[in-house]
Amino acid sequence: MNGAALRRVRGLMRKEALQILRDPSALAIAFLLPAILLWLFGYGVTLDARRVPLGIVVEQPGALAASFAAGFDRSRYFEPHRYLTGQAAERAMAARKVDGIVWLRADFGRQARGSAGAPIGVIIDGVDANTARLVEGYVQQVWAGWVAAEAARQGVRDPLPLDVRPRVRFNPSVNSRHYLIPGLIALIMTLTGALLTALVIAREWERGTMEALMVTPVALREILIAKLVPYFVLGMGGMLGSVAIAVFLFGVPLHGSIVVLSACAALFMLATLGMGLVISTVARNQFVAGQIALITTFLPAFILSGFVFDLHSTPGFVQAISHVVAARYFVAILQSVFLAGDVWAVILPNAAALVVLAAIFLGLARALARKRLD
Structure with a gap:
């Protein structure tokens, strides 16, 4: 990018950051909801296991x-x-x-x-x-x-x-909190990344500000970057806050590297942001975008990630569907980094899958986005 493009992106990012600060719901999803979910899921969930x-x-x-x-x-x-x-x-x-x-x-x-x-x-x-x-x-x-x-x-x-x-x-005390809370971080980041990002472009259409953006010399890629960066920072901040609550409040051990955890979280956040942008470019109504995000991102992350339900006990076609759910790979990384350490046999293949999903969703969002009114 040249100097003019960087100034335009900075201006758009400042605009998006001000909208986030003025929107209590976005801040609540990023910081208050994680604390509530961590508190609720801090208690054990008992499930039968098969196979x-x-x-x-x-x-x-x-x-x-x-x-x-x-x-x-x-x-x-x-x-x-x-x-x-x-x-x-x-x-x-x-x-x-x-x-x-x-x-x-x-x-x-x-x-x-x-x-x-x-x-x-x-x-x-x-x-x-x-x-x-x-x-x-x-x-x-x-x-x-x-x-x-x-x-x-x-x-x-x-x-x-x-x-x-x-x-x-890996969990000598057999404490269910040590298993559930790391997986819950993936669920929280899915909400922050996919749900909030699904609303950003739809909100521009509803408020009538998208037309104003279209007549400016801002390129489409600059708009998408400006939309992504503030929510990426918001999501990573929520992740670090969730890790702090998990370690210092619930006593979940963190045996792996925080650097490795942050790098994998960044990959997962890019994948979820890409999913949110795809939804936001398709749906021009915030209510519709929010419903689509819940059905296609939050529920699969809850059910098909291995966060609560053991995927080994599910039918083969359900396990096949779970391979397109980014949270599946991040939950495996979280549980390994927290409880077992930096087990590269787990981290590397799951991180590679997150890279592929992030590239697919971000590329799809760029392909579907158009700087025109139709």
Whole structure:
């Protein structure tokens, strides 16, 4: 941009910033609503889990080990994945491919027949606190059922002496707040980015100021940039405020880098701003634009992002639809950065998906925008 273009953009940005400051609803959505939502969702939500991906490690195959592992194949609660070593299973859990690990040591068969008991390693991903509790309970159910079946098969009254030692990774306290609140930040940023931005151009049409903009020498790209930047700053400010509330008020641990979190939040904000601009260029009425934004951005972000509902338990076509929801990728990043740290196997592919979605929505907004009255 040349000097004249920069001055025009600065002037338009100042105009947009003044409109934001004079609009109490925009400020409430950006700063008051996050605090309310964080307070409401600070309490646990209990949901049943189905087809939970579970890693099974059998160091030394044997009849007893095979019989025990087969119990997870028959369970409707688990989708077992076999791994040769515990290290491979732990890498899979860090990459969010499995939600737990059942680890049978090499001497499982021998110790199961002894009086001291055979140790069974159970490692649970505690990022989703609710699912972690359910997985622990389901594993114990499979174990109890197998012990009773083996005792009956061998014709003995006392069950086999097994020693189950569960451990919870990433969320040792199994606190549901630590799982829900990071995901809620994505929901808040969707409201700030998509809903508010969906109204900006529609508001210009309703107030009759769009015609005045069209007769000025301002280029269309300058108008779009001036609309984007103030709401980008507003959304990032709301994100930082939400992170502060999560860490200092609710005690959610932030194990990853705030720089990585901010960079990924910026990508997500660009994607949501692009969605909002697409809606705003299509709908010239604020009420219609707001309804479209709620249906196409907020509800999918709530239902199809993995924020509350476990996507592994949904049908395949629902999981396929969720891949076009930007919040799905940002929720995965948030939960990993907060509870597990900078796990690049999670961050990089999800950040790449956000880059693609941001480019698509911003490009679509530019293609649909026209500097004319028709």
